[in-house]
Amino acid sequence: ENLLVPRFRKPLLRSPCSLGSRAMGGAVGSSTSLDMRQVRRRAEDRIGVLPVAGRYHRPPKLIQNQYSFDGHALGAGCNGHVVRARSRCSGMPVAVKTFNFQSMLEGQIADMANEVEVHLGLDHPHVCRLLEVYETPAQLCLVMECCEGGELFHRVKDRRHFDEPDAARTARQLLLALNYMHGRGVVHRDLKLENCVYDRKDSDFIKLIDYGFSTFFTEDTKMDECLGTLAYVAPEVLQRDYSGGSCDMWSLGVIVFILLAGYSPFGGQTDRLVMRRVMKGAFSMQGARWMAVSPAGRDFLQRLLCVHPTERLTAEMALAHPWIAQHTETVEPLALDPSIPAAFANLPRASCLE
Known part of the structure:
Protein backbone atom coordinates (compact mmCIF):
# COMPACT_ATOMS: atom_id res chain seq x y z
CA GLU A 1 0.00 0.00 0.00
CA ASN A 2 1.40 3.38 -0.95
CA LEU A 3 2.18 5.99 1.65
CA LEU A 4 -0.70 8.42 1.93
CA VAL A 5 1.51 11.31 3.10
CA PRO A 6 3.60 12.62 0.19
CA ARG A 7 6.93 14.29 0.85
CA PHE A 8 6.26 17.98 0.20
CA ARG A 9 9.67 19.49 -0.48
CA LYS A 10 8.72 22.11 -3.04
CA PRO A 11 8.72 25.55 -1.41
CA LEU A 12 6.85 28.52 -2.77
CA LEU A 13 9.16 31.14 -4.23
CA ARG A 14 9.43 34.65 -2.93
CA SER A 15 8.26 37.33 -5.31
CA PRO A 16 10.93 38.00 -7.97
CA CYS A 17 11.43 41.57 -6.81
CA SER A 18 12.85 40.34 -3.50
CA LEU A 19 15.69 38.41 -5.20
CA GLY A 20 18.69 40.41 -6.28
CA SER A 21 21.19 39.48 -8.97
CA ARG A 22 24.09 37.19 -7.99
CA ALA A 23 26.57 39.30 -6.06
CA MET A 24 30.17 39.23 -7.24
CA GLY A 25 33.60 39.24 -5.62
CA GLY A 26 34.36 41.52 -2.70
CA ALA A 27 30.95 43.18 -2.84
CA VAL A 28 29.47 40.03 -1.30
CA GLY A 29 31.83 40.06 1.65
CA SER A 30 31.47 43.76 2.36
CA SER A 31 27.66 43.82 2.11
CA THR A 32 27.36 40.62 4.15
CA SER A 33 29.64 41.93 6.87
CA LEU A 34 27.49 45.06 7.08
CA ASP A 35 24.29 42.99 7.21
CA MET A 36 25.62 40.78 10.01
CA ARG A 37 26.85 43.74 12.08
CA GLN A 38 23.34 45.14 11.92
CA VAL A 39 21.88 41.74 12.81
CA ARG A 40 24.14 41.47 15.83
CA ARG A 41 23.29 44.99 16.97
CA ARG A 42 19.53 44.39 16.71
CA ALA A 43 19.84 41.06 18.51
CA GLU A 44 21.76 42.78 21.33
CA ASP A 45 18.97 45.33 21.59
CA ARG A 46 16.41 42.52 21.96
CA ILE A 47 18.13 40.08 24.31
CA GLY A 48 21.17 41.92 25.65
CA VAL A 49 24.85 42.21 24.80
CA LEU A 50 26.18 39.26 26.80
CA PRO A 51 23.82 36.56 25.40
CA VAL A 52 24.87 37.59 21.89
CA ALA A 53 28.58 38.20 22.50
CA GLY A 54 28.95 34.83 24.19
CA ARG A 55 27.57 33.00 21.15
CA TYR A 56 28.53 35.11 18.13
CA HIS A 57 32.16 34.61 17.07
CA ARG A 58 34.49 36.07 14.46
CA PRO A 59 38.17 35.33 13.65
CA PRO A 60 40.49 34.50 15.25
CA LYS A 61 37.93 32.16 16.85
CA LEU A 62 37.09 29.57 14.19
CA ILE A 63 34.55 26.78 14.17
CA GLN A 64 37.19 24.22 13.09
CA ASN A 65 39.06 24.79 16.34
CA GLN A 66 35.97 24.14 18.44
CA TYR A 67 34.21 21.33 16.52
CA SER A 68 35.20 18.27 14.49
CA PHE A 69 33.08 17.27 11.49
CA ASP A 70 32.30 13.62 10.70
CA GLY A 71 30.81 14.22 7.24
CA HIS A 72 27.35 12.99 8.24
CA ALA A 73 24.65 15.02 6.48
CA LEU A 74 21.56 15.79 8.57
CA GLY A 75 19.55 17.64 5.96
CA ALA A 76 19.08 20.93 4.17
CA GLY A 77 17.27 24.06 5.28
CA CYS A 78 15.73 26.53 2.88
CA ASN A 79 19.03 28.46 2.66
CA GLY A 80 21.87 26.14 3.72
CA HIS A 81 22.98 22.54 4.25
CA VAL A 82 23.22 20.90 7.68
CA VAL A 83 25.87 18.42 8.87
CA ARG A 84 26.75 16.79 12.16
CA ALA A 85 29.79 17.79 14.21
CA ARG A 86 31.10 17.22 17.74
CA SER A 87 32.50 19.58 20.33
CA ARG A 88 36.24 19.03 20.69
CA CYS A 89 35.89 19.90 24.36
CA SER A 90 32.84 17.90 25.50
CA GLY A 91 32.19 15.48 22.64
CA MET A 92 28.59 16.71 22.46
CA PRO A 93 27.03 16.23 18.99
CA VAL A 94 25.72 19.36 17.29
CA ALA A 95 24.11 20.27 13.97
CA VAL A 96 25.95 22.84 11.86
CA LYS A 97 24.21 24.80 9.13
CA THR A 98 26.64 26.48 6.73
CA PHE A 99 26.05 29.41 4.39
CA ASN A 100 28.72 30.05 1.73
CA PHE A 101 28.44 33.69 0.75
CA GLN A 102 29.95 33.43 -2.75
CA SER A 103 27.25 31.01 -3.91
CA MET A 104 24.34 33.04 -2.52
CA LEU A 105 22.09 35.60 -4.15
CA GLU A 106 21.56 38.95 -2.43
CA GLY A 107 18.05 37.90 -1.48
CA GLN A 108 19.37 34.69 0.07
CA ILE A 109 21.88 36.67 2.10
CA ALA A 110 19.06 38.82 3.41
CA ASP A 111 17.12 35.66 4.31
CA MET A 112 20.16 34.26 6.10
CA ALA A 113 20.64 37.44 8.11
CA ASN A 114 16.97 37.38 9.05
CA GLU A 115 17.19 33.72 10.11
CA VAL A 116 20.16 34.42 12.39
CA GLU A 117 18.49 37.43 13.95
CA VAL A 118 15.29 35.51 14.66
CA HIS A 119 16.98 32.35 15.93
CA LEU A 120 19.36 34.21 18.24
CA GLY A 121 16.38 35.55 20.18
CA LEU A 122 14.54 32.24 20.67
CA ASP A 123 14.91 30.14 23.80
CA HIS A 124 12.23 27.52 24.44
CA PRO A 125 12.26 23.76 25.11
CA HIS A 126 10.35 23.05 21.88
CA VAL A 127 12.52 25.32 19.71
CA CYS A 128 15.80 23.88 18.45
CA ARG A 129 18.43 25.91 20.29
CA LEU A 130 20.98 28.03 18.44
CA LEU A 131 24.15 27.46 20.45
CA GLU A 132 26.73 29.54 18.56
CA VAL A 133 27.35 31.50 15.37
CA TYR A 134 30.72 31.60 13.56
CA GLU A 135 31.25 34.28 10.91
CA THR A 136 34.19 34.60 8.52
CA PRO A 137 34.52 36.65 5.31
CA ALA A 138 33.61 33.55 3.28
CA GLN A 139 30.88 31.85 5.27
CA LEU A 140 28.58 31.80 8.26
CA CYS A 141 27.97 28.70 10.41
CA LEU A 142 25.08 28.16 12.81
CA VAL A 143 25.81 25.63 15.54
CA MET A 144 22.56 24.15 16.82
CA GLU A 145 21.56 21.38 19.17
CA CYS A 146 21.51 18.05 17.34
CA CYS A 147 18.06 16.47 17.27
CA GLU A 148 18.75 12.87 16.27
CA GLY A 149 15.27 11.42 16.62
CA GLY A 150 14.25 12.08 13.03
CA GLU A 151 11.45 14.09 11.46
CA THR A 328 -2.73 16.10 27.84
CA GLU A 329 -3.84 16.35 31.45
CA THR A 330 -0.74 14.45 32.59
CA VAL A 331 2.43 15.90 31.14
CA GLU A 332 5.80 14.25 31.65
CA PRO A 333 8.44 16.45 33.35
CA LEU A 334 11.01 17.86 30.97
CA ALA A 335 14.40 16.20 30.92
CA LEU A 336 17.39 18.51 31.23
CA ASP A 337 18.70 19.19 27.75
CA PRO A 338 22.38 18.09 27.53
CA SER A 339 23.32 21.34 25.80
CA ILE A 340 22.30 23.41 28.84
CA PRO A 341 25.22 22.38 31.11
CA ALA A 342 27.60 22.89 28.17
CA ALA A 343 26.20 26.38 27.58
CA PHE A 344 26.76 27.32 31.21
CA ALA A 345 30.25 25.85 31.11
CA ASN A 346 31.11 28.04 28.12
CA LEU A 347 29.57 31.21 29.55
CA PRO A 348 32.61 32.34 31.59
CA ARG A 349 34.71 32.23 28.42
CA ALA A 350 32.42 34.68 26.61
CA SER A 351 34.05 37.96 25.78
CA CYS A 352 32.20 41.23 25.22
CA LEU A 353 35.13 42.40 23.11
CA GLU A 354 34.94 39.54 20.61
Whole structure:
Protein backbone atom coordinates (compact mmCIF):
# COMPACT_ATOMS: atom_id res chain seq x y z
CA GLU A 1 0.00 0.00 0.00
CA ASN A 2 1.40 3.38 -0.95
CA LEU A 3 2.18 5.99 1.65
CA LEU A 4 -0.70 8.42 1.93
CA VAL A 5 1.51 11.31 3.10
CA PRO A 6 3.60 12.62 0.19
CA ARG A 7 6.93 14.29 0.85
CA PHE A 8 6.26 17.98 0.20
CA ARG A 9 9.67 19.49 -0.48
CA LYS A 10 8.72 22.11 -3.04
CA PRO A 11 8.72 25.55 -1.41
CA LEU A 12 6.85 28.52 -2.77
CA LEU A 13 9.16 31.14 -4.23
CA ARG A 14 9.43 34.65 -2.93
CA SER A 15 8.26 37.33 -5.31
CA PRO A 16 10.93 38.00 -7.97
CA CYS A 17 11.43 41.57 -6.81
CA SER A 18 12.85 40.34 -3.50
CA LEU A 19 15.69 38.41 -5.20
CA GLY A 20 18.69 40.41 -6.28
CA SER A 21 21.19 39.48 -8.97
CA ARG A 22 24.09 37.19 -7.99
CA ALA A 23 26.57 39.30 -6.06
CA MET A 24 30.17 39.23 -7.24
CA GLY A 25 33.60 39.24 -5.62
CA GLY A 26 34.36 41.52 -2.70
CA ALA A 27 30.95 43.18 -2.84
CA VAL A 28 29.47 40.03 -1.30
CA GLY A 29 31.83 40.06 1.65
CA SER A 30 31.47 43.76 2.36
CA SER A 31 27.66 43.82 2.11
CA THR A 32 27.36 40.62 4.15
CA SER A 33 29.64 41.93 6.87
CA LEU A 34 27.49 45.06 7.08
CA ASP A 35 24.29 42.99 7.21
CA MET A 36 25.62 40.78 10.01
CA ARG A 37 26.85 43.74 12.08
CA GLN A 38 23.34 45.14 11.92
CA VAL A 39 21.88 41.74 12.81
CA ARG A 40 24.14 41.47 15.83
CA ARG A 41 23.29 44.99 16.97
CA ARG A 42 19.53 44.39 16.71
CA ALA A 43 19.84 41.06 18.51
CA GLU A 44 21.76 42.78 21.33
CA ASP A 45 18.97 45.33 21.59
CA ARG A 46 16.41 42.52 21.96
CA ILE A 47 18.13 40.08 24.31
CA GLY A 48 21.17 41.92 25.65
CA VAL A 49 24.85 42.21 24.80
CA LEU A 50 26.18 39.26 26.80
CA PRO A 51 23.82 36.56 25.40
CA VAL A 52 24.87 37.59 21.89
CA ALA A 53 28.58 38.20 22.50
CA GLY A 54 28.95 34.83 24.19
CA ARG A 55 27.57 33.00 21.15
CA TYR A 56 28.53 35.11 18.13
CA HIS A 57 32.16 34.61 17.07
CA ARG A 58 34.49 36.07 14.46
CA PRO A 59 38.17 35.33 13.65
CA PRO A 60 40.49 34.50 15.25
CA LYS A 61 37.93 32.16 16.85
CA LEU A 62 37.09 29.57 14.19
CA ILE A 63 34.55 26.78 14.17
CA GLN A 64 37.19 24.22 13.09
CA ASN A 65 39.06 24.79 16.34
CA GLN A 66 35.97 24.14 18.44
CA TYR A 67 34.21 21.33 16.52
CA SER A 68 35.20 18.27 14.49
CA PHE A 69 33.08 17.27 11.49
CA ASP A 70 32.30 13.62 10.70
CA GLY A 71 30.81 14.22 7.24
CA HIS A 72 27.35 12.99 8.24
CA ALA A 73 24.65 15.02 6.48
CA LEU A 74 21.56 15.79 8.57
CA GLY A 75 19.55 17.64 5.96
CA ALA A 76 19.08 20.93 4.17
CA GLY A 77 17.27 24.06 5.28
CA CYS A 78 15.73 26.53 2.88
CA ASN A 79 19.03 28.46 2.66
CA GLY A 80 21.87 26.14 3.72
CA HIS A 81 22.98 22.54 4.25
CA VAL A 82 23.22 20.90 7.68
CA VAL A 83 25.87 18.42 8.87
CA ARG A 84 26.75 16.79 12.16
CA ALA A 85 29.79 17.79 14.21
CA ARG A 86 31.10 17.22 17.74
CA SER A 87 32.50 19.58 20.33
CA ARG A 88 36.24 19.03 20.69
CA CYS A 89 35.89 19.90 24.36
CA SER A 90 32.84 17.90 25.50
CA GLY A 91 32.19 15.48 22.64
CA MET A 92 28.59 16.71 22.46
CA PRO A 93 27.03 16.23 18.99
CA VAL A 94 25.72 19.36 17.29
CA ALA A 95 24.11 20.27 13.97
CA VAL A 96 25.95 22.84 11.86
CA LYS A 97 24.21 24.80 9.13
CA THR A 98 26.64 26.48 6.73
CA PHE A 99 26.05 29.41 4.39
CA ASN A 100 28.72 30.05 1.73
CA PHE A 101 28.44 33.69 0.75
CA GLN A 102 29.95 33.43 -2.75
CA SER A 103 27.25 31.01 -3.91
CA MET A 104 24.34 33.04 -2.52
CA LEU A 105 22.09 35.60 -4.15
CA GLU A 106 21.56 38.95 -2.43
CA GLY A 107 18.05 37.90 -1.48
CA GLN A 108 19.37 34.69 0.07
CA ILE A 109 21.88 36.67 2.10
CA ALA A 110 19.06 38.82 3.41
CA ASP A 111 17.12 35.66 4.31
CA MET A 112 20.16 34.26 6.10
CA ALA A 113 20.64 37.44 8.11
CA ASN A 114 16.97 37.38 9.05
CA GLU A 115 17.19 33.72 10.11
CA VAL A 116 20.16 34.42 12.39
CA GLU A 117 18.49 37.43 13.95
CA VAL A 118 15.29 35.51 14.66
CA HIS A 119 16.98 32.35 15.93
CA LEU A 120 19.36 34.21 18.24
CA GLY A 121 16.38 35.55 20.18
CA LEU A 122 14.54 32.24 20.67
CA ASP A 123 14.91 30.14 23.80
CA HIS A 124 12.23 27.52 24.44
CA PRO A 125 12.26 23.76 25.11
CA HIS A 126 10.35 23.05 21.88
CA VAL A 127 12.52 25.32 19.71
CA CYS A 128 15.80 23.88 18.45
CA ARG A 129 18.43 25.91 20.29
CA LEU A 130 20.98 28.03 18.44
CA LEU A 131 24.15 27.46 20.45
CA GLU A 132 26.73 29.54 18.56
CA VAL A 133 27.35 31.50 15.37
CA TYR A 134 30.72 31.60 13.56
CA GLU A 135 31.25 34.28 10.91
CA THR A 136 34.19 34.60 8.52
CA PRO A 137 34.52 36.65 5.31
CA ALA A 138 33.61 33.55 3.28
CA GLN A 139 30.88 31.85 5.27
CA LEU A 140 28.58 31.80 8.26
CA CYS A 141 27.97 28.70 10.41
CA LEU A 142 25.08 28.16 12.81
CA VAL A 143 25.81 25.63 15.54
CA MET A 144 22.56 24.15 16.82
CA GLU A 145 21.56 21.38 19.17
CA CYS A 146 21.51 18.05 17.34
CA CYS A 147 18.06 16.47 17.27
CA GLU A 148 18.75 12.87 16.27
CA GLY A 149 15.27 11.42 16.62
CA GLY A 150 14.25 12.08 13.03
CA GLU A 151 11.45 14.09 11.46
CA LEU A 152 7.78 13.90 12.39
CA PHE A 153 7.29 13.03 8.73
CA HIS A 154 9.07 9.71 9.20
CA ARG A 155 7.05 8.86 12.33
CA VAL A 156 3.83 9.34 10.37
CA LYS A 157 5.25 7.33 7.48
CA ASP A 158 6.13 4.45 9.80
CA ARG A 159 2.88 4.52 11.78
CA ARG A 160 0.51 5.55 8.94
CA HIS A 161 -1.40 7.74 11.39
CA PHE A 162 -1.44 8.66 15.10
CA ASP A 163 -4.15 7.82 17.58
CA GLU A 164 -5.88 10.82 19.13
CA PRO A 165 -3.93 11.00 22.41
CA ASP A 166 -0.58 10.90 20.57
CA ALA A 167 -1.76 13.43 17.99
CA ALA A 168 -3.01 15.78 20.71
CA ARG A 169 0.23 15.49 22.69
CA THR A 170 2.23 16.25 19.56
CA ALA A 171 -0.02 19.20 18.73
CA ARG A 172 0.35 20.55 22.25
CA GLN A 173 4.13 20.60 21.99
CA LEU A 174 3.97 22.50 18.71
CA LEU A 175 1.42 24.89 20.19
CA LEU A 176 3.69 25.62 23.14
CA ALA A 177 6.45 26.59 20.71
CA LEU A 178 4.10 28.69 18.54
CA ASN A 179 2.53 30.42 21.53
CA TYR A 180 6.01 31.35 22.73
CA MET A 181 7.11 32.59 19.30
CA HIS A 182 3.92 34.51 18.50
CA GLY A 183 4.00 36.08 21.95
CA ARG A 184 7.43 37.47 21.08
CA GLY A 185 6.38 38.70 17.68
CA VAL A 186 7.90 35.90 15.58
CA VAL A 187 6.08 33.90 12.90
CA HIS A 188 7.64 30.70 11.48
CA ARG A 189 5.98 30.66 8.02
CA ASP A 190 7.18 27.17 7.04
CA LEU A 191 5.63 24.88 9.60
CA LYS A 192 5.44 21.31 8.23
CA LEU A 193 6.16 17.70 9.19
CA GLU A 194 9.77 17.98 7.99
CA ASN A 195 10.45 20.96 10.27
CA CYS A 196 9.28 19.15 13.40
CA VAL A 197 11.96 16.82 14.75
CA TYR A 198 12.38 14.54 17.77
CA ASP A 199 15.27 15.15 20.12
CA ARG A 200 16.14 11.43 20.35
CA LYS A 201 15.14 8.22 18.59
CA ASP A 202 13.48 6.81 21.72
CA SER A 203 11.71 10.08 22.55
CA ASP A 204 8.40 11.77 21.74
CA PHE A 205 9.80 15.23 22.54
CA ILE A 206 9.37 17.57 19.55
CA LYS A 207 11.35 20.65 18.54
CA LEU A 208 10.77 23.15 15.72
CA ILE A 209 13.63 23.75 13.28
CA ASP A 210 14.50 25.86 10.22
CA TYR A 211 13.80 29.56 10.69
CA GLY A 212 14.81 30.59 7.17
CA PHE A 213 11.35 31.99 6.37
CA SER A 214 10.64 33.32 9.87
CA THR A 215 10.24 37.00 10.53
CA PHE A 216 9.29 39.51 13.21
CA PHE A 217 5.88 41.14 13.30
CA THR A 218 3.87 43.66 15.28
CA GLU A 219 0.12 44.25 15.45
CA ASP A 220 0.43 46.64 12.50
CA THR A 221 2.69 44.47 10.32
CA LYS A 222 1.20 43.44 6.97
CA MET A 223 3.04 40.71 5.07
CA ASP A 224 2.81 40.08 1.33
CA GLU A 225 5.49 37.45 0.67
CA CYS A 226 4.14 34.23 -0.83
CA LEU A 227 6.42 31.66 0.76
CA GLY A 228 6.32 28.40 2.66
CA THR A 229 5.45 24.92 1.40
CA LEU A 230 2.36 24.62 -0.77
CA ALA A 231 0.58 21.74 0.97
CA TYR A 232 0.75 23.62 4.30
CA VAL A 233 0.39 27.23 3.22
CA ALA A 234 -2.58 29.33 4.38
CA PRO A 235 -5.08 30.98 1.99
CA GLU A 236 -4.08 34.48 3.06
CA VAL A 237 -0.44 33.74 2.19
CA LEU A 238 -1.47 32.76 -1.34
CA GLN A 239 -3.38 36.04 -1.47
CA ARG A 240 -0.25 37.89 -0.26
CA ASP A 241 -2.17 39.64 2.49
CA TYR A 242 -1.60 38.36 6.02
CA SER A 243 -0.47 39.39 9.47
CA GLY A 244 0.49 37.94 12.84
CA GLY A 245 0.83 34.21 13.38
CA SER A 246 -2.40 33.09 11.70
CA CYS A 247 -0.59 31.34 8.84
CA ASP A 248 1.28 29.13 11.34
CA MET A 249 -2.01 28.06 12.88
CA TRP A 250 -3.36 26.97 9.49
CA SER A 251 -0.17 24.95 8.92
CA LEU A 252 -0.59 23.35 12.33
CA GLY A 253 -4.11 22.35 11.30
CA VAL A 254 -2.71 20.63 8.21
CA ILE A 255 -0.16 18.79 10.36
CA VAL A 256 -2.79 17.58 12.85
CA PHE A 257 -5.05 16.48 9.98
CA ILE A 258 -2.20 14.39 8.56
CA LEU A 259 -1.40 12.93 11.99
CA LEU A 260 -4.98 11.75 12.41
CA ALA A 261 -5.74 10.68 8.84
CA GLY A 262 -2.40 9.81 7.25
CA TYR A 263 -3.02 12.00 4.20
CA SER A 264 -3.09 15.70 3.35
CA PRO A 265 -6.37 17.64 3.55
CA PHE A 266 -5.56 19.55 0.36
CA GLY A 267 -4.01 16.97 -1.94
CA GLY A 268 -4.12 17.34 -5.70
CA GLN A 269 -2.46 16.22 -8.92
CA THR A 270 -1.29 19.76 -9.74
CA ASP A 271 -0.21 22.83 -7.79
CA ARG A 272 -3.11 24.76 -9.30
CA LEU A 273 -5.60 22.22 -7.94
CA VAL A 274 -4.01 22.28 -4.49
CA MET A 275 -4.13 26.08 -4.45
CA ARG A 276 -7.78 26.08 -5.45
CA ARG A 277 -8.67 23.69 -2.63
CA VAL A 278 -6.66 25.69 -0.11
CA MET A 279 -8.30 28.95 -1.12
CA LYS A 280 -11.76 27.39 -0.69
CA GLY A 281 -10.81 25.53 2.49
CA ALA A 282 -12.13 22.44 0.71
CA PHE A 283 -11.29 19.41 2.84
CA SER A 284 -13.32 16.43 3.99
CA MET A 285 -13.46 14.39 7.19
CA GLN A 286 -15.39 11.42 5.83
CA GLY A 287 -14.70 7.71 5.78
CA ALA A 288 -13.89 4.97 8.26
CA ARG A 289 -10.79 6.68 9.66
CA TRP A 290 -12.72 9.80 10.64
CA MET A 291 -15.46 7.76 12.29
CA ALA A 292 -12.88 6.91 14.93
CA VAL A 293 -12.00 10.57 15.58
CA SER A 294 -13.90 12.27 18.39
CA PRO A 295 -16.17 15.30 17.83
CA ALA A 296 -13.69 17.37 19.84
CA GLY A 297 -10.87 16.35 17.51
CA ARG A 298 -12.86 17.27 14.41
CA ASP A 299 -13.90 20.57 15.99
CA PHE A 300 -10.26 21.38 16.73
CA LEU A 301 -9.35 20.90 13.08
CA GLN A 302 -12.30 22.90 11.79
CA ARG A 303 -11.32 25.82 14.00
CA LEU A 304 -7.78 25.77 12.64
CA LEU A 305 -8.56 25.22 8.96
CA CYS A 306 -10.77 28.30 8.68
CA VAL A 307 -10.28 30.25 5.47
CA HIS A 308 -10.72 33.56 7.30
CA PRO A 309 -7.76 34.08 9.66
CA THR A 310 -9.82 36.19 12.09
CA GLU A 311 -12.00 33.14 12.76
CA ARG A 312 -9.02 30.83 13.30
CA LEU A 313 -7.80 29.76 16.72
CA THR A 314 -4.71 31.49 18.04
CA ALA A 315 -2.02 29.36 19.70
CA GLU A 316 -3.21 30.45 23.13
CA MET A 317 -6.82 29.59 22.29
CA ALA A 318 -5.82 26.23 20.79
CA LEU A 319 -3.93 25.27 23.95
CA ALA A 320 -7.17 25.77 25.89
CA HIS A 321 -9.28 23.73 23.46
CA PRO A 322 -10.97 20.70 25.10
CA TRP A 323 -9.36 18.26 22.67
CA ILE A 324 -5.88 19.33 23.77
CA ALA A 325 -6.84 19.50 27.45
CA GLN A 326 -8.50 16.07 27.65
CA HIS A 327 -5.55 14.24 26.10
CA THR A 328 -2.73 16.10 27.84
CA GLU A 329 -3.84 16.35 31.45
CA THR A 330 -0.74 14.45 32.59
CA VAL A 331 2.43 15.90 31.14
CA GLU A 332 5.80 14.25 31.65
CA PRO A 333 8.44 16.45 33.35
CA LEU A 334 11.01 17.86 30.97
CA ALA A 335 14.40 16.20 30.92
CA LEU A 336 17.39 18.51 31.23
CA ASP A 337 18.70 19.19 27.75
CA PRO A 338 22.38 18.09 27.53
CA SER A 339 23.32 21.34 25.80
CA ILE A 340 22.30 23.41 28.84
CA PRO A 341 25.22 22.38 31.11
CA ALA A 342 27.60 22.89 28.17
CA ALA A 343 26.20 26.38 27.58
CA PHE A 344 26.76 27.32 31.21
CA ALA A 345 30.25 25.85 31.11
CA ASN A 346 31.11 28.04 28.12
CA LEU A 347 29.57 31.21 29.55
CA PRO A 348 32.61 32.34 31.59
CA ARG A 349 34.71 32.23 28.42
CA ALA A 350 32.42 34.68 26.61
CA SER A 351 34.05 37.96 25.78
CA CYS A 352 32.20 41.23 25.22
CA LEU A 353 35.13 42.40 23.11
CA GLU A 354 34.94 39.54 20.61
